[in-house]
Every structure is written in C-alpha cells, then in structure tokens.
Amino acid sequence: MKINAYSLSRITWAAAAALTLLASAAQAADKVKVGMLSTLSGPGAGLGVDIRDGFNLALKHSAGKLGGLPAEVIVADDQGKPDAAKQTAERLLKQDKVDFMTGVVFSNVMLAVGKPIFDSKTFYISANAGPSQYAGTQCNPYFFNVAWQNDNLHEAVGKTVQDKGFKKVALLAPNYPAGKDALAGFKRYFKGEIASEAYTPLNQLDYGAELSRMRASGADAVYIFLPGGLGINFIKQFVGAGLSKDMTLFGPGFSADEDVIRAVGEPMLGMFNSSQWAHDMQNPVNKRFVADFQKDYGRLPTLYASQGYDAARLMDAAVRDVKGNLTDKAALRKAITAAKFESVRGAFKFNSNGYPIQDYYLRVITRDAQGRVTNRTLGTVFKNHADAYAGECKMPAL
Amino acid sequence: MTGLLVLEQSLNGLQFGLMLFLLAAGLTLVFGIMDMINLAHGSLYMLGAYLVASITLASGSFWLGLGGGVLATAGLGALLELTVLRRFYARDHLSQVLGTFALLLMSNEAVRMIWGAQPIELSPPAALAGPVQLLPGLSYPAYRLFIIAVGLLVALLLYLLVTRTRLGMQVRAGAANREMALAMGVNVQRLFTAVFALGAALCAVAGGLLGPLLAVQAGMGESILILAFVVIVIGGIGSIRGALLGALLVGVVDTAGRALIPLVAELLVGAEAASSAAPALSSILIYLLMAGVLFFRPQGLFPVHG
Numbered sequence: 001m002k003i004n005a006y007s008l009s010r011i012t013w014a015a016a017a018a019l020t021l022l023a024s025a026a027q028a029a030d031k032v033k034v035g036m037l038s039t040l041s042g043p044g045a046g047l048g049v050d051i052r053d054g055f056n057l058a059l060k061h062s063a064g065k066l067g068g069l070p071a072e073v074i075v076a077d078d079q080g081k082p083d084a085a086k087q088t089a090e091r092l093l094k095q096d097k098v099d100f101m102t103g104v105v106f107s108n109v110m111l112a113v114g115k116p117i118f119d120s121k122t123f124y125i126s127a128n129a130g131p132s133q134y135a136g137t138q139c140n141p142y143f144f145n146v147a148w149q150n151d152n153l154h155e156a157v158g159k160t161v162q163d164k165g166f167k168k169v170a171l172l173a174p175n176y177p178a179g180k181d182a183l184a185g186f187k188r189y190f191k192g193e194i195a196s197e198a199y200t201p202l203n204q205l206d207y208g209a210e211l212s213r214m215r216a217s218g219a220d221a222v223y224i225f226l227p228g229g230l231g232i233n234f235i236k237q238f239v240g241a242g243l244s245k246d247m248t249l250f251g252p253g254f255s256a257d258e259d260v261i262r263a264v265g266e267p268m269l270g271m272f273n274s275s276q277w278a279h280d281m282q283n284p285v286n287k288r289f290v291a292d293f294q295k296d297y298g299r300l301p302t303l304y305a306s307q308g309y310d311a312a313r314l315m316d317a318a319v320r321d322v323k324g325n326l327t328d329k330a331a332l333r334k335a336i337t338a339a340k341f342e343s344v345r346g347a348f349k350f351n352s353n354g355y356p357i358q359d360y361y362l363r364v365i366t367r368d369a370q371g372r373v374t375n376r377t378l379g380t381v382f383k384n385h386a387d388a389y390a391g392e393c394k395m396p397a398l
Numbered sequence: 399m400t401g402l403l404v405l406e407q408s409l410n411g412l413q414f415g416l417m418l419f420l421l422a423a424g425l426t427l428v429f430g431i432m433d434m435i436n437l438a439h440g441s442l443y444m445l446g447a448y449l450v451a452s453i454t455l456a457s458g459s460f461w462l463g464l465g466g467g468v469l470a471t472a473g474l475g476a477l478l479e480l481t482v483l484r485r486f487y488a489r490d491h492l493s494q495v496l497g498t499f500a501l502l503l504m505s506n507e508a509v510r511m512i513w514g515a516q517p518i519e520l521s522p523p524a525a526l527a528g529p530v531q532l533l534p535g536l537s538y539p540a541y542r543l544f545i546i547a548v549g550l551l552v553a554l555l556l557y558l559l560v561t562r563t564r565l566g567m568q569v570r571a572g573a574a575n576r577e578m579a580l581a582m583g584v585n586v587q588r589l590f591t592a593v594f595a596l597g598a599a600l601c602a603v604a605g606g607l608l609g610p611l612l613a614v615q616a617g618m619g620e621s622i623l624i625l626a627f628v629v630i631v632i633g634g635i636g637s638i639r640g641a642l643l644g645a646l647l648v649g650v651v652d653t654a655g656r657a658l659i660p661l662v663a664e665l666l667v668g669a670e671a672a673s674s675a676a677p678a679l680s681s682i683l684i685y686l687l688m689a690g691v692l693f694f695r696p697q698g699l700f701p702v703h704g
Contacts, residue, residue: 041515043613049516077515175677198660199677203621205612208410208542209656216403229517229613236521237611242529242537263519 029099029326032066032319033074035092037085037113038103040077043205043229046259047105047304048077051127053297054308055102057289058316060296066312067319074098080105080202082112089113093120099326100125102311105227105304107131107150107178108202118142121329121398123336127311128304132181135355136389141398144336144354146314147307148276149387150178151185153252154225156274156360156381158189161221161250168195170219170247172210174230175199182225182252188388195219205233211241221248224255231255232263239267248272253375256365257302261373269373271365276358277306277345278377286344300374306344317341329398353393357386402536407657408650413542415649416549420604421622422629422641423556424597430636430702431572432487432590435494438478438501439601439626440619446471446602448509451518451614460523460610468602475598479591487590502619509616517615545607552603553642560638569593573636573702628684632691634698643700648684655680 036055038048052075059071074096078085085104092098093116101117102125104110110129117124118140126145134140135149161169171186171194173179179199187194195217198210214222222243226234231251238244244267253275254260261268279290279300289309293301301309314336321335322328339350351357360382363375425439449470454463482501486494521527522541529537560566568589571579580586605614612618625648633644659680663672691699 041510042615042617043517045516196660200656201677201681206414208413209407209653212403212406212410213657213660215406216400229519229615232519233611233613237539240522240527240529240539240541242531242539263521 029069029324031070031072032100032315032324032326033072033096033098034066034315035089035096035098035101036073036075036103037078037089037092037101038075039080039105039109040075042080043203044080044105044227046228047128047254047302048103050259050302050304051103051105051308051311054289054293054301054305054310055127055312057293057296057305058309058312061288061292062312062316066316067321067324069319069324075103078104078109078113080109082109085109086112086116089116093117093122098122100315102127102315103308104129106176106202107181108176110134111177114138114140114143123329123332125311125314125336127307129178130355130387131177132184132387132389133177135353135387136392139353139393139395141333141354141395144314144350145356146310146348147303147356148358148360149355149389150181151188151389152360152385152387153254153274153276154182154185154223155189155385155388156362157223157250157252157272158186159381160272160274160362161186161223162190162192166192166221166248168193168217168219169221169223170195170214170217171197171223172207172214172234173199173225174202174204174227176202179225185388186223186225202230205230207234207237211237211243214247215241215243219247221250223250225252226255228254228259232260235260235264235268235271239264253277253303253363256363256375257304258300258374259302261365261375262299266373268365269367272378273363273365273375274360274381275303275363275375276356276360277303278361278363278375280375280377281344281346283342283344283346285342286346289344310341310343310345310348313341313343314339333398351386351390352395353387353390355387355390357384359383360385402533403657405533406536406538407653409538409542409546410657411650411653412646413546413549413649414653415646416546416553417604417608418622418625418629418649419549419642419645420552420600421626422633422645423638424600425623425626426630426633426636426638426641427569427573427593428597429630431569431576431593433576434483434487435491435498436483437495437498437623438505439597440623441502441505442471442475442478442598442601442619443605443622444509444616444619445474445505445605446598447605447609447614447618448513448518450602450606451520451609452513454520455518460520464603464606467606468599471602471605472595472599475601476591476595478598479594483594484587484590506616513616515616517613518609519613520610522610541610545611548603548607552600556600556638565589565592570702625684628688630698632688632699634701636702637698637700640698640700640702644698647699648687651687652680652684655683659683 040048076088107129130145130149251273256273317340318335362378366376450463450467453466526541530540531537568584629644633640660676663676
C-alpha cells in the first residue's frame with residue numbers, strides 16, 4: 001500500500017511537471033536556437049565561412065539577440081557532402097532541437113537535408129542554396145530563400161552576354177543540381193550559339209582538358225559557374241593558358257567575388273559578373289554592414305556574407321513579429337513571409353514560393369579609388385525579377 | 399584545329415600522368431619490396447604539399463619552398479618508417495591496411511588542426527604564370543610545361559638510380575625476390591628506410607608542384623592515392639617501369655576521356671543526354687581500363703621478372 005501510494009504521488013507529480021512544461025512552451029521561448037549547417041572545409045569552405053561570419057555580424061549588430069531573445073547559434077560543418085550533412089542535420093533537429101536552420105551552401109546538400117528539416121516542422125532560411133526543385137514542384141512552406149533562386153544570377157549574365165552581342169559561348173559548370181540549374185538559367189536568356197558545354201565533377205580542380213576544348217571550340221565568350229576554390233583554380237588556369245586574350249570571361253557574382261579576387265588578383269580585371277548585391281551599394285544598412293565586416297574580419301564581404309547577414313536579419317524580424325512565440329508555426333510563417341527587415345541589397349520581398357523577388361545588377365572588376373582590385377556596379381539587368389519556377393509551385397499546407 | 403586539340407590534350411595527359419608516376423613510384427616500391435600496403439602514402443603527398451606551401455609563403459620563394467618541403471617530407475617519411483611502419487612488415491595485409499588507414503585519418507585531422515580546414519591558395523612563380531607559344535595557334539601554360547619537365551627529369555633520375563647504383567640493385571633484387579635478397583646479405587632495414595624516404599620525397603615533389611595548380615587542402619591525398627593504386631595495378635606491382643607506363647596510360651586515358659567522350663556522346667545521343675552521360679562515363683573510364691587489365695593480364699602490363 002505504502003509503495004503504491006508513493007508511486008501514485010510520483011506519477012501525479014511528474015504529470016504536473018509535464019503540464020507546467022507544456023504551459024510554458026505555449027508562451028514565449030526564452031531563447032532562439034539556430035542550427036548553422038554550412039560548408040566549412042574543402043574547396044567550398046570560403047563560402048560557408050562567409051555566410052557564418054555575415055550571420056554572426058548581424059547577431060552582433062542586434063546585441064546577440066534575435067527578435068529580442070538571446071540567440072544560440074550551433075555551427076556544424078557539412079563537409080560539402082550530402083550524406084554527412086544529413087546526419088548532422090538530424091542531430092541538430094533531434095538532439096539540439098533548433099528553432100531555425102540555415103547555412104547550406106550547395107544545392108545537392110540542401111536537397112539531402114530538406115526532407116528531415118521539413119518533416120520536423122522547422123523553418124529553413126536559406127542563405128544561399130536555391131535549388132529549382134524547392135522553387136517549383138517540391139516547394140515547401142518551411143523553406144525560405146533569402147539569397148536567390150539558382151537560375152537567377154545566370155539569367156542575368158545570359159541577358160548581358162546576349163545584349164553585348166557575343167555570338168558563340170563556351171559553358172562550364174560542376175555536375176550537380178545547381179550546375180544544371182545555372183546553365184539552364186543562362187540559356188533562357190542567351191539566344192546565340194553554345195560552342196561547348198561541359199560538366200565537371202564537383203571536386204575537380206584541374207581544368208586542363210576543358211580549357212583545351214574551349215580553345216578548340218572557337219568561342220568568343222566563356223561563362224563559368226564555379227563556386228569558391230573551383231572558380232579560383234579555373235580563372236588562374238584560364239589566364240595561364242592564355243585564353244583571356246581570345247575570349248571574354250563572364251561569371252555569376254560569386255565566381256568574381258572578393259574571395260576569388262583575393263586569390264587571383266589582377267588577371268581578373270575587366271571580368272563582368274551579376275549579383276543581387278554589391279559592396280558599393282549606397283543604402284545605410286549596407287554601408288554599416290560593409291564597414292563593420294571589414295573592421296571585424298579584415299576583408300571585404302562577399303555576396304555570401306551579405307546573404308548570411310540578411311538571413312539573421314530576417315529571423316530577427318520574424319521572431320520579434322511573433323513576440324517570441326516560436327510554437328505557432330502559422331503565425332511564424334506569416335511573419336517570415338512578410339520579411340519586415342531592411343536588407344543590405346535594398347528592396348526585398350518574397351514570392352509565393354518562398355524565393356525572393358528582387359533586382360539583379362551587372363558588376364565589373366576594376367581598380368577602385370584606393371587602388372584595390374574589386375567589383376564596381378555598372379547597372380541594373382533585371383528589375384523585380386522572379387524565378388521561372390514559381391508558377392509550378394502549389395504550396396502545401398503547414 | 400583538331401590536330402592542335404589532340405596535341406594539347408596529350409600534353410595535359412602527360413603532365414597528369416607524370417605527377418601520378420611520382421606517387422605511384424614510391425607506392426609500388428614499398429608494395430613490391432616490403433610487401434606493405436601503405437594507405438598513408440597519400441598523406442605524405444598532402445603533408446609534402448602543405449610543407450612546400452608553408453615554406454613558400456613564409457620565405458616568399460617557391461623554389462626554396464619546393465626544396466625545403468621535399469627534404470622535410472623525406473625526413474618525415476624516414477621517421478614514420480622507423481617509428482611506426484616497420485612494426486607492420488611482419489603482419490598480414492589487413493593489419494597494414496587498418497594501421498595505415500589510421501595514420502591517414504590522423505594526418506588529415508592533424509593538418510586541419512595545424513593549418514585549418516580552409517584550403518591554402520598558392521600561385522605559380524611569376525616567371526611561369528603566363529602562357530608559352532608552342533605553335534601558331536597553340537599557347538600552353540608555362541607552369542604545366544615546367545611540371546612536365548620536372549616529371550621527366552625525376553623519372554630519368556629514378557631510372558638511373560634504380561639501374562646504375564648499388565642502392566638500385568638492392569631495390570631491384572628486393573622487388574624481384576625479397577627472401578633471396580635477404581639471404582644474400584642486403585641490409586634490409588637501412589634499405590627499407592631509404593626507400594621509404596625516397597617515396598616520401600617523390601610525394602612531396604608531386605604535392606608541391608600540383609599545389610599552385612590545384613589547392614592545398616586536407617584530404618587531398620585520398621583521391622589521388624586511389625589513382626596511384628590503379629596505376630600500380632595496371633603497371634605491375636613493384637615495377638618502376640610499370641609505374642611510369644601505367645601512370646602515363648592512366649593520365650592520357652583520363653584526359654582524353656574528359657575531352658573526347660563529350661564530343662563523341664554529343665554526336666551519338668544529342669547534346670541534352672550527353673551533358674549528363676558524358677561526365678559519368680569519363681570518370682569511370684580508367685576503372686574500366688583497370689578491370690580490363692586485371693581480366694586479361696592479372697599480373698599487370700609490365701610485371702617485375704622474378
């Protein structure tokens with residue numbers, strides 16, 4: 001009898017405790033946990049590091065808080081490998097129970113971690129990867145992209161190459177989802193002849209064979225989609241092979257961004273590239289971001305850093321909007337969709353598929369007033385540009 | 399234009415093949431003479447590349463970096479042999495694979511701890527950064543020509559070392575019949591250390607030369623180690639000549655595959671299908687070659703006569 005009464009009282013106590021927990025969970029959370037899963041090793045490491053640093057700078061600007069709540073950022077390396085990333089994502093979701101996920105650089109990694117994240121009803125704020133799948137048929141209410149859809153930067157260059165009157169273009173991209181998206185985007189706006197089109201393994205760093213093919217193809221322009229170390233190697237080898245004399249090199253913004261310029265230097269002068277953001281944009285949010293990024297990290301920010309920064313700003317705005325109540329998913333989704341934050345790129349809004357509608361600019365690499373080799377914005381290629389897949393998206397319920 | 403393309407691709411293949419040879423030479427000697435499977439060989443390549451890169455960045459001179467890095471890696475190789483690897487000779491291959499795999503994992507982590515996870519970017523020395531006009535209409539990167547020249551020079555030196563010196567004679571004897579060489583009074587302990595240091599130095603030469611062309615990063619040894627194993631299987635285990643010819647074969651086949659398969663595939667199945675099929679096909683080409691060699695000549699194309 002005594003034992004029974006004892007255990008009964010214990011059960012009651014436990015139930016009461018559980019109820020109290022439930023009750024407190026319905027109110028505002030006491031902190032916001034963010035799972036920053038990014039590529040921090042290998043040839044793509046520079047990109048992940050910039051997203052992370054941009055994100056951290058935004059946190060510093062809001063005194064370590066997101067929407068007024070203390071923020072805890074758990075940083076994990078996905079090694080650029082989909083299988084490793086999936087395991088790490090499961091750990092962040094189940095063990096650390098994060099409120100938001102962000103950080104993935106590469107689209108093949110994104111497609112691998114998407115399902116576990118959406119299944120656990122956790123919002124993913126993409127600071128880079130924008131696969132066409134998640135923009136179209138597989139769009140998801142838990143997925144938001146604060147950067148750009150994979151095709152967009154390439155569409156902008158396709159249009160530029162077309163407008164500048166080039167006739168024969170050689171294309172090169174890595175053999176993975178974003179590579180296919182990229183060249184599809186380019187070809188959507190470039191109507192001339194494709195002299196050669198090559199896809200290389202994502203870990204290939206020697207482009208000798210591809211450069212020979214380009215030379216033989218007689219192209220007058222080259223378009224490369226090669227992120228991070230891949231682009232650095234390609235451009236060095238492109239210049240080393242003497243091809244820069246015969247062909248004009250075009251790239252998306254990140255193949256001609258400050259990380260690549262730091263590694264390659266002067267041979268990049270004159271390279272045209274497209275971006276949704278530039279460090280010389282004159283809005284006050286951007287000026288503060290660029291100045292503080294340089295002060296804290298001793299280098300100019302890349303567009304990845306700007307995307308990481310905006311991802312944190314978006315979370316900050318959304319958490320503030322719902323007054324810290326992270327359990328009401330519908331309200332949180334509405335707050336994210338509203339995107340009431342000041343982006344470093346100026347005007348920003350979400351399309352119905354969770355991808356941005358924004359302007360895209362043409363930049364060229366020149367020497368600035370201080371003698372640095374860096375990007376200068378030339379003009380606007382697209383105004384209020386949406387991606388080509390939004391029409392295919394039938395957004396499922398939460 | 400096609401003639402020039404073939405010529406340029408042959409040079410690319412030669413350059414890649416010679417670098418593979420530098421790795422395969424050390425691997426095949428260790429395998430042939432000591433009967434030792436060394437998975438940590440790729441780590442020596444990585445460490446060599448890092449040491450060359452670090453000394454280059456610290457001193458500002460690529461040549462100093464290359465020389466210093468190669469010597470340091472040779473020393474590291476000898477040290478590794480003296481302390482760890484010689485305990486594995488008497489063991490079976492499984493223990494060797496496990497032991498050296500552990501070394502591989504440890505060196506990758508050590509490199510991450512010392513140099514960080516981000517790759518080191520090196521540029522070729524300024525004198526070799528530009529292109530060289532070889533024929534009208536064909537300019538080729540000077541740095542790649544330099545790699546070819548060094549590769550050929552090292553191959554020649556290695557050939558002289560193996561065929562003309564006492565050490566080489568012992569190496570050949572060891573590779574052809576280890577027991578007999580032992581019985582004839584060859585000081586195997588010293589020989590093994592020397593061979594291992596030599597293999598490590600060759601790794602560092604390859605790593606140091608490829609550094610500016612590729613990127614110096616943790617884990618860079620694994621992918622090239624697999625190719626080096628393919629080379630020695632094709633060439634015949636223990637044979638330097640086999641390693642050279644096997645490496646050139648793999649280099650040329652790989653490069654030709656990457657350049658020609660997309661063209662052929664485009665003619666056969668159209669551009670759309672070719673863009674997805676060709677990369678897959680060209681990356682398995684050398685493994686098809688290896689499977690073919692194993693099927694028809696399991697001892698390799700140029701086995702050691704013993």
